[in-house]
Amino acid sequence: MDAGTPHAADERSPHMADAGTPHAADEHFPHVTDARTRTAPATPATSAAPTAPDAPAEPRTPREFEATARARLAPEHYDYFAGGAGDEVTVRANEAAFGRLSLLPRVLRGAGRPRTDVTLPGGRAAMPVLVAPTAFHRLADPEGERATARAAAAAGTIMIVSMASTVAVGDVAAAAPGATLWFQLYVQPDMAFTETLVRRAEAAGCRALVVTVDSPARGLRDRERHHGLQDLPEGMACENLRDGGRVRPIVMSPEISWEHIGLLREMTRLPIVLKGVTHPADARLALGHGVSGLLVSNHGGRQLDTVPAAVDLLPEIVAAVGGAVPVLMDGGVRRGTDVLKALALGARAVAVGRPVIWGLAADGERGVTRVLDLLRAEVEHALTLCGCASVHDLDPDMVRRSCR
Numbered sequence: 207m208d209a210g211t212p213h214a215a216d217e218r219s220p221h222m223a224d225a226g227t228p229h230a231a232d233e234h235f236p237h238v239t240d241a242r243t244r245t246a247p248a249t250p251a252t253s254a255a256p257t258a259p260d261a262p263a264e265p266r267t268p269r270e271f272e273a274t275a276r277a278r279l280a281p282e283h284y285d286y287f288a289g290g291a292g293d294e295v296t297v298r299a300n301e302a303a304f305g306r307l308s309l310l311p312r313v314l315r316g317a318g319r320p321r322t323d324v325t326l327p328g329g330r331a332a333m334p335v336l337v338a339p340t341a342f343h344r345l346a347d348p349e350g351e352r353a354t355a356r357a358a359a360a361a362g363t364i365m366i367v368s369m370a371s372t373v374a375v376g377d378v379a380a381a382a383p384g385a386t387l388w389f390q391l392y393v394q395p396d397m398a399f400t401e402t403l404v405r406r407a408e409a410a411g412c413r414a415l416v417v418t419v420d421s422p423a424r425g426l427r428d429r430e431r432h433h434g435l436q437d438l439p440e441g442m443a444c445e446n447l448r449d450g451g452r453v454r455p456i457v458m459s460p461e462i463s464w465e466h467i468g469l470l471r472e473m474t475r476l477p478i479v480l481k482g483v484t485h486p487a488d489a490r491l492a493l494g495h496g497v498s499g500l501l502v503s504n505h506g507g508r509q510l511d512t513v514p515a516a517v518d519l520l521p522e523i524v525a526a527v528g529g530a531v532p533v534l535m536d537g538g539v540r541r542g543t544d545v546l547k548a549l550a551l552g553a554r555a556v557a558v559g560r561p562v563i564w565g566l567a568a569d570g571e572r573g574v575t576r577v578l579d580l581l582r583a584e585v586e587h588a589l590t591l592c593g594c595a596s597v598h599d600l601d602p603d604m605v606r607r608s609c610r
């Protein structure tokens with residue numbers, strides 16, 4: 207079945223009567239069943255040196271890392287990482303929205319060298335930039351999520367491990383002893399298996415659960431459909447989904463509701479952060495369900511196309527929450543100045559998805575370390591230029607909306 211066509215999606219929606227059974231889900235997402243039983247597509251092209259003329263040998267910005275990564279990745283894997291849903295209106299909007307915001311610095315505050323650390327539900331981070339959950343890191347580097355976690359630990363920041371990671375969360379934790387990990391969860395209709403996933407995250411020492419709520423179905427991504435991308439290469443699988451002798455498919459079910467958040471709340475003492483809340487009414491509802499934080503996100507433009515840019519949604523969500531829990535955001539953050547804008551508008555921290563993938567594909571653990579270092583240095587520099595002693599000195603009055 208072509209899982210990417212709207213027609214196919216129509217077919218698999220009613221569908222949800224039996225979305226919870228592994229058999230039905232196998233049909234919906236053949237690619238995330240058991241990679242070991244499938245014919246292998248070509249091995250990911252991560253070994254060749256960069257060849258593209260626009261790929262800098264020594265990338266110096268997250269955007270330059272993208273050019274280097276693109277030259278090293280198989281085209282279908284580059285498109286999986288870079289692409290989004292539909293016409294990719296939201297993918298572009300996420301970055302463009304930061305360009306329409308201006309920073310208005312304060313002067314003569316004698317602020318000294320700024321602090322960049324932040325306090326979050328699952329602990330402290332040395333910088334207000336977290337690693338967003340992204341799937342399939344072994345498509346970018348043989349060490350996969352292990353490399354990303356070591357780099358996050360070196361940067362003193364938090365890595366949100368995707369449920370669709372190609373290294374099991376326990377092995378990620380073992381490979382990066384100093385790392386602070388949170389675990390991203392798609393609630394599975396089979397709540398017994400959801401509980402298994404939660405216990406695995408707890409056993410790995412994860413400090414928070416990030417429950418992604420923007421995916422009652424998978425986004426329709428033309429780039430993936432174009433390449434016929436349906437499966438991981440042989441030897442790669444969603445390792446968290448192992449269940450006895452098989453790997454379960456990830457089920458994205460439209461039947462998941464607030465009731466499931468209530469069940470999760472009873473299931474674990476870990477702080478729960480909801481990822482993908484975009485409507486202020488849902489932000490208010492979340493507060494009644496015992497969540498410890500919200501991550502404003504449109505999934506990097508990969509789910510519903512034409513959702514507004516994440517940073518443009520931030521002020522309304524911050525107002526709706528009224529300080530009851532921390533609000534984080536992701537989508538389109540590429541510069542230290544982007545981080546300051548989001549924090550000034552009320553985010554406690556931001557997360558970056560693709561920039562980390564580009565670092566990983568360009569130069570493995572070193573590449574991710576470099577991307578995170580660049581962002582940390584840019585945040586510190588921008589805080590200095592804004593006259594801030596720490597992120598707490600930022601406020602909404604330091605951001606102006608321009609007409610560009």
Ligand SMILES: Cc1cc2nc3c(=O)[nH]c(=O)nc-3n(C[C@H](O)[C@H](O)[C@H](O)COP(=O)(O)O)c2cc1C
Pocket residue numbers: 286287288300338339340341368369370390418481503504505506507508536537538539557558559560561563
């Ligand atoms: C390749 C890729 C895979 C992703 N996988 C997941 C995932 O497994 N779970 C999830 O909640 N979000 C996932 N996301 C969304 C990210 O967590 C995040 O919301 C988004 O990447 C932020 O936008 P940015 O890439 O512009 O930084 C993925 C994003 C990308 C680009």
Ligand SMILES: CCCCCCCCCCC(=O)C(=O)O
Pocket residue numbers: 235237238286341370435436437438456505508
């Ligand atoms: C290589 C085949 C693609 C299969 C996709 C499975 C979905 C996993 C969830 C990852 C995710 O959230 C994303 O945005 O992508």
